[in-house]
Amino acid sequence: MAEQKITKDMIIADILKVDENLIPVLLNAGMHCVGCPSSLGETLEEAAEVHGIDADELCELLNEFVA
Numbered sequence: 001m002a003e004q005k006i007t008k009d010m011i012i013a014d015i016l017k018v019d020e021n022l023i024p025v026l027l028n029a030g031m032h033c034v035g036c037p038s039s040l041g042e043t044l045e046e047a048a049e050v051h052g053i054d055a056d057e058l059c060e061l062l063n064e065f066v067a
Contacts, residue, residue, distance in 0.1 A: 006062045008055040012039035012047055018066060025065050029058050 004018050016022060016034065023034050033039050033047055044062075048055035 004066070006044070006059055006066065008045040008048070008059045009043050012042055012044060015044060015062065022062055022065060025062060026058075029053060029061065031058070 006015055006018060012026075012031075012034065015026075016039075026034050030051055030053055031047060033042070033051070038047070044059060045055040048058055
């Protein structure tokens with residue numbers, strides 16, 4: 001089964017469906033919105049912008065974790 005690549009245009013809730021173990025990775029990066037209602041409709045890029053986080057770096061970190 002091919003692993004799913006996480007992209008910055010993915011909705012946060014969909015990223016967590018890939019692997020719930022990504023929650024601590026997001027929290028450690030400063031993304032404390034994993035349980036927020038916004039996570040159901042906000043992309044990783046949009047949330048990263050709000051939190052002042054580089055979306056490309058975070059995306060790379062998440063993909064390293066699931067690899």
